[in-house]
Amino acid sequence: MNKQIANHLLSIEAVSLKPEAPFTWSSGLKAPIYCDNRVTMSYPDVRRDLILGFVKLINTHYPEVTAIAGTATAGIPHAAWVAEELGLPMVYVRSKPKEHGKKSLIEGRLKKGDRVVVIEDLISTGGSSIHAAKAVKEAGAHVLGVAAIFTYGLAKGKEAFDACELDYQTITDFKALVTEAVNRGEITANEQNLLLSWQQDPIGWSQQQ
Amino acid sequence: MNKQIANHLLSIEAVSLKPEAPFTWSSGLKAPIYCDNRVTMSYPDVRRDLILGFVKLINTHYPEVTAIAGTATAGIPHAAWVAEELGLPMVYVRSKPKEHGKKSLIEGRLKKGDRVVVIEDLISTGGSSIHAAKAVKEAGAHVLGVAAIFTYGLAKGKEAFDACELDYQTITDFKALVTEAVNRGEITANEQNLLLSWQQDPIGWSQQQ
Numbered sequence: 001m002n003k004q005i006a007n008h009l010l011s012i013e014a015v016s017l018k019p020e021a022p023f024t025w026s027s028g029l030k031a032p033i034y035c036d037n038r039v040t041m042s043y044p045d046v047r048r049d050l051i052l053g054f055v056k057l058i059n060t061h062y063p064e065v066t067a068i069a070g071t072a073t074a075g076i077p078h079a080a081w082v083a084e085e086l087g088l089p090m091v092y093v094r095s096k097p098k099e100h101g102k103k104s105l106i107e108g109r110l111k112k113g114d115r116v117v118v119i120e121d122l123i124s125t126g127g128s129s130i131h132a133a134k135a136v137k138e139a140g141a142h143v144l145g146v147a148a149i150f151t152y153g154l155a156k157g158k159e160a161f162d163a164c165e166l167d168y169q170t171i172t173d174f175k176a177l178v179t180e181a182v183n184r185g186e187i188t189a190n191e192q193n194l195l196l197s198w199q200q201d202p203i204g205w206s207q208q209q
Numbered sequence: 210m211n212k213q214i215a216n217h218l219l220s221i222e223a224v225s226l227k228p229e230a231p232f233t234w235s236s237g238l239k240a241p242i243y244c245d246n247r248v249t250m251s252y253p254d255v256r257r258d259l260i261l262g263f264v265k266l267i268n269t270h271y272p273e274v275t276a277i278a279g280t281a282t283a284g285i286p287h288a289a290w291v292a293e294e295l296g297l298p299m300v301y302v303r304s305k306p307k308e309h310g311k312k313s314l315i316e317g318r319l320k321k322g323d324r325v326v327v328i329e330d331l332i333s334t335g336g337s338s339i340h341a342a343k344a345v346k347e348a349g350a351h352v353l354g355v356a357a358i359f360t361y362g363l364a365k366g367k368e369a370f371d372a373c374e375l376d377y378q379t380i381t382d383f384k385a386l387v388t389e390a391v392n393r394g395e396i397t398a399n400e401q402n403l404l405l406s407w408q409q410d411p412i413g414w415s416q417q418q
Contacts, residue, residue: 039316041298041301042276044298070286072282073281073316074316076282076289077286077289080250080287088253090250090286091250091251092247094282107248109248
């Protein structure tokens with residue numbers, strides 16, 4: 001499954017690899033990869049495979065789930081599809097409270113004791129997932145884990161999840177994607193090495209650009 | 210259908226009526242009604258009926274649709290469900306551009322010439338729907354119209370849509386909702402009159418509170 005989804009992400013350019021002409025992320029860091037999984041919304045066949053991928057992850061790792069939470073904004077469409085496929089209630093978690101109104105981070109209704117899976121488009125340093133998981137816990141529900149389309153597989157992300165004892169699972173990942181890009185003839189072995197060296201040390205890699 | 214959905218919205222308190230103890234809206238205006246259609250996400254049976262309601266609206270009024278656009282944030286989950294039910298591409302429209310990146314209002318991919326229906330949770334003064342429709346047009350696509358769960362039926366909203374020649378359709382509306390609330394014994398005839406007088410002149414009504 002991770003191979004098929006990696007292929008999809010490359011085919012529709014949800015993920016782009018440019019090891020020789022890096023992207024500048026919003027953090028200011030240079031990186032050889034850019035990911036916009038939101039574009040998967042616009043490809044019904046791709047998103048159907050993603051929905052099935054999420055359902056497989058959840059049935060395997062979090063079968064006791066009772067509610068789905070999407071991270072605003074990018075995680076909401078996939079959370080909606082997964083919730084509908086599983087016939088479960090859905091909420092979403094704002095990145096910050098509304099300026100007016102109840103100041104709640106959670107939209108929709110969670111029940112106390114709900115067992116929640118957080119749906120995320122992308123795991124980088126884990127910040128958005130961890131923020132959402134905390135909000136769900138503060139609302140009195142349990143968080144079984146985070147399910148995401150893709151992870152860069154950065155040490156910083158893994159450490160952040162470990163530090164708050166939060167489990168996460170992804171449909172595909174950086175390693176599978178880079179391997180598929182080589183198989184598809186889109187990058188050379190040298191470019192593959194550049195990508196892998198970025199993953200090992202993204203800050204050092206950026207500074208050398 | 211509008212009666213069934215009005216009943217759903219009252220049952221789960223997505224819409225609340227308090228003619229004797231008005232709500233204060235984020236605009237500062239007092240109103241006898243408050244609507245949070247986002248809570249429908251958390252009720253699988255209700256949202257399924259909403260999805261079918263949207264599909265019926267679209268098949269009747271906009272059968273030539275080729276893509277679905279949700280208004281961020283509240284319109285995104287319903288847009289996702291409708292797009293999946295119809296097997297169509299989906300995008301969503303931000304209320305303002307991201308601080309970083311491409312400055313685009315549209316997330317996901319629209320094709321030039323796409324015939325788009327905008328999905329909205331609620332129509333009040335029409336601002337959010339009209340903003341989304343403009344963004345879709347600026348991206349080179351056509352807007353067939355806006356489909357929403359509910360409208361307050363305010364003159365200001367109707368005038369705003371008319372002024373930009375934008376069609377809209379809703380699954381249910383203020384009049385159907387108030388009628389159902391009377392039938393359910395939730396409000397008296399006198400409270401019904403208070404609600405209808407608000408709809409005729411919401412600013413004057415607010416000033417008298």
